[in-house]
Amino acid sequence: MRKLIVGVAVAGLVLVVGSAGMAFGNSSASDxxxxxxxxxxxxxxxxxxxxxxxxxxxxxxxxxxxxxxxxxxxxxxxxxxxxxxxxxxxxxxxxxxxxxxxxxxxxxxxxxxxxxxxxxxxxxxxxxxxxxxxxxxx
Structure with a gap:
């Protein structure tokens, strides 16, 4: 159970960090x-x-x-x-x-x-x- 919780937490962190990187990498007039x-x-x-x-x-x-x-x-x-x-x-x-x-x-x-x-x-x-x-x- 502990491995499952750690795995979900790591996956969530990767998703959050990855989406923030995409937002900063796309420079447009909205910036x-x-x-x-x-x-x-x-x-x-x-x-x-x-x-x-x-x-x-x-x-x-x-x-x-x-x-x-x-x-x-x-x-x-x-x-x-x-x-x-x-x-x-x-x-x-x-x-x-x-x-x-x-x-x-x-x-x-x-x-x-x-x-x-x-x-x-x-x-x-x-x-x-x-x-x-x-x-x-x-």
Missing amino acids: LPPTWHVHDGQTALGSQHKGISFFPQILGISTAQYLADPARCPNATDKGLLPANGDGAVLRAGICTTSTQVIHLRTVPAGTSGPEGWQSIVWPSEPQNVTFYLVTPR
């Missing part, structure tokens, strides 16, 4: 604060899911590698407070993160200078703008 979004390309799943955009290109990795650890970003709820940098309107300014990197972003009209030392990209869906970015370790 994000409500004022954040994830660029995982799963737009049909709701407003917290956005297209993958230029992130694989900025990070220098394949789309498959990127999707294993997509960028998570705070929503821009304060667009009226974005800096103008003296050269014009700023479309995007802020950060996004993966588990290992911080992606600093600033999108401005084409012809506008960006922060010193940052790289730039012009995305096909925004040809009138240039996005400056800096990737740093997290």
